[in-house]
Amino acid sequence: MAPSKIWFMNARARRFLESTAIKARQILEQSGWLDGLKRGDIVAVKTHMGEAYNVGYLRPVIISTLVTLLKERGMRPFVTDTTTMPYHPWISRTLAMDHLETANNNGFNQGSMGCPIVIADGWLGTDDMLVDLQGRGNYLTKQFVARAIADADALLSVAHFKGHPAGGYGASLKNIGVGGASKRGKMNLHGALAGDKPVIDAKLCPGRRCEWWQVCEDCCPEGSVKVTDEGLTVDLESCVYCFACANLCVNMAGVKAIQRFDHLPTLGRRIADSALACMMTKDPGKAFFVNFAMDITPYCDCYGWTDTPIVNGIGILASYDPVAVDKACIDMMNAAPGLLNSEAEEFGALACGAKKLNLIKGKDIEAQVQGGVANGLGSDEYVIEEAPLDRSQAAINTFYPEIPARKLKPMYERNHPLKGLDTASFGRQTELMKDPICPKK
Ligand code: SF4
Ligand code: SF4
Numbered sequence: 346m347a348p349s350k351i352w353f354m355n356a357r358a359r360r361f362l363e364s365t366a367i368k369a370r371q372i373l374e375q376s377g378w379l380d381g382l383k384r385g386d387i388v389a390v391k392t393h394m395g396e397a398y399n400v401g402y403l404r405p406v407i408i409s410t411l412v413t414l415l416k417e418r419g420m421r422p423f424v425t426d427t428t429t430m431p432y433h434p435w436i437s438r439t440l441a442m443d444h445l446e447t448a449n450n451n452g453f454n455q456g457s458m459g460c461p462i463v464i465a466d467g468w469l470g471t472d473d474m475l476v477d478l479q480g481r482g483n484y485l486t487k488q489f490v491a492r493a494i495a496d497a498d499a500l501l502s503v504a505h506f507k508g509h510p511a512g513g514y515g516a517s518l519k520n521i522g523v524g525g526a527s528k529r530g531k532m533n534l535h536g537a538l539a540g541d542k543p544v545i546d547a548k549l550c551p552g553r554r555c556e557w558w559q560v561c562e563d564c565c566p567e568g569s570v571k572v573t574d575e576g577l578t579v580d581l582e583s584c585v586y587c588f589a590c591a592n593l594c595v596n597m598a599g600v601k602a603i604q605r606f607d608h609l610p611t612l613g614r615r616i617a618d619s620a621l622a623c624m625m626t627k628d629p630g631k632a633f634f635v636n637f638a639m640d641i642t643p644y645c646d647c648y649g650w651t652d653t654p655i656v657n658g659i660g661i662l663a664s665y666d667p668v669a670v671d672k673a674c675i676d677m678m679n680a681a682p683g684l685l686n687s688e689a690e691e692f693g694a695l696a697c698g699a700k701k702l703n704l705i706k707g708k709d710i711e712a713q714v715q716g717g718v719a720n721g722l723g724s725d726e727y728v729i730e731e732a733p734l735d736r737s738q739a740a741i742n743t744f745y746p747e748i749p750a751r752k753l754k755p756m757y758e759r760n761h762p763l764k765g766l767d768t769a770s771f772g773r774q775t776e777l778m779k780d781p782i783c784p785k786k
Contacts, residue, residue: 356658384419470528489530513710522620613712668723
């Protein structure tokens, strides 16, 4: 497969028009992707609107700026994500209603986006389309893609590149591979339909002496967990491998009685298969991927916390190829110096060239990329083209259609804020300073 093209703009910003939201819009315009769409096309803008109390997800203005462009070009966008499996006991996005409330609390709603917000797999996550992978999958043969994403004419993935506890990292492939799958699609990609189960080490569980035992039972949607004074039992027959109890056990009880340590390579390849299923619902050229490699934290936006970044902000990378754009983000992160006071320091991953997330997670995090190459979804080879920033007055007028002072002028003439005040009585004038830029300390 030929190397894929990636458009890139740096995360640095010092002047007007250098906002990352504006840069993403300019990349989208320069890529020519919109020229391949028709007026009236329904465009699923797939993003992650953040878990409750997470503060690392992409800021709403980034998404709304792209939605505005789509609307200007005559498309019908909707911003979308799907219900969760759940993944942890307190997750706030398992029902469409909960997900919409969380999105609203995080700043995503019809008012802020300028288009509908749609939970693509419906109320309980059962509104989906079954896609046959036609023998291309690493692990999956069929996958459930969320209905609203599958039915849309086009797909714009806007993803936050960061680490992820189970997937190794999260970006384009996970945004559509996990985020584009319905609830039962998520069960499938985690291996539950094939029969994978968590690994139980019941002797580690102290039973009801664990302060979390009641939550441990309650967080299982299948009722598979029972904790007695004697210890733990899990009915693996009914367990759908949803991670809720495992997350509780590791993160709150500090025990690893329910876990799966060999999961990452297979999960990564299944995510790539699920991403392929999502792409199979789209005609060629109708999907485009924008990764924001900024706030690169070791954990995902599905948790209710956000750690400090492990490297500095890199920039915006975009491509028709979700595999290549993810691989480029990983390579650029690894090439960058790690940051102090982060897991990069904690895990000895500060050096330029150190494989940051591999060292932090203790494993190769590129399984999604490898799976996407193996199933023919994309390439791990790429060429990066630095996209020029349009700094013209026409560009300014796009984002700042008004100069507010023009409106103030006649108002000031009628009702100047300083009218009638003895201004000299309010204080002393600034004295001339010899070196106003660098005054002597
Ligand atoms: S027992 Fe299985 S289904 Fe129940 S919470 Fe744990 S992982 Fe999820
Ligand atoms: S959280 Fe872990 S240690 Fe606590 S009751 Fe559940 S399985 Fe046992």
